Amino acid sequence: MSATAFRAEDDYDYLFKVVLIGDSGVGKTNLLSRFTRNEFSLESKSTIGVEFATRSVNIDGKVVKAQIWDTAGQERYRAITSAYYRGAVGALLVYDITRHTTFENVERWLRELRDHTDPNITVMLIGNKSDLRHLVAVSTEDGKAYAERESLYFMETSALEATNVENAFAEVLTQIYHNVSKKAVEAGNGSSAIPAKGEKINVKDDVSAVKKFSCCTS
Template structure:
């Protein structure tokens, strides 16, 4: 039985409650925006397939509640993650200040070579913006993270952020495919029936 994709990447989403993790996932996976805020309870995930450079990527998009009581994230949430999208709300200083707590959790529990991208959300709320682009960009650069600002509501930079991130993960994984158990490309050949 052949898989209908070349690569399977697990991408986990982290950040405070209300920063727009679910909105970003729904915008990207379904092309929809949910205007009302409904907090994720526990863990949810969506699947999205994309084709780029002749390869099909199946993305598992894992959404975790940002609720304070879930700060003690289990290692299982990070296990097998190829990438982490770390989100903050550009209109909420606390969500930016709390990034250090999320980064500490990532450093303690995530795979050593996981790709991380910092994403500032809600850039459509220009008059309410308290974290300027340079501040977010400099913070990301200091940590070696990629950086994007997006609006799920207005669909600004959503596809660009994901395509950039998937490309980064793909490049890292292809540097040492022997260490990546989720690569499907070579498994398809091995599992073919003749």
């Protein structure tokens, strides 16, 4: 068992806010529940407003806590936009491979994401419901081509079969971690983004990427 298994729930090195976006019914909530709780619900209802879940993963020996936000894809909840995106350093842009309209709307979601977040945000395009191969309306090639054109990562997933769900989130979190680590090195030890020793961080705050220091930090 790794040493991190004994760490408390609020004991982490980095906290990253990741948002799930895309049309209603593409499977965002089940992707979230599969990654954070390894659960899937066929009776999943449309998300009302916003909810989030967390999970910690180990990247390069550091404990990275992902705070993943899920929102309703319906138009009537659009007023939450700016608060929802604030502080996000990663996004999974999801469409349903059996419904071409959800793929057509990816462009609008991506434009909105880029309007409300840092230009360096890590974005992965997700073609969900890959278990429904007999109903495919959006080919893997089309998804890949769009992702390449927009400089996005790309993966097809199935929340039902748990296919690539772990890989998709892990890839996004790893890329965010490498970006943040690189910035920290470039900024030097005097970076103001790093809290003082002993400073308490509230998970509910709009904290995107912060480093926590223990009492033993040199």
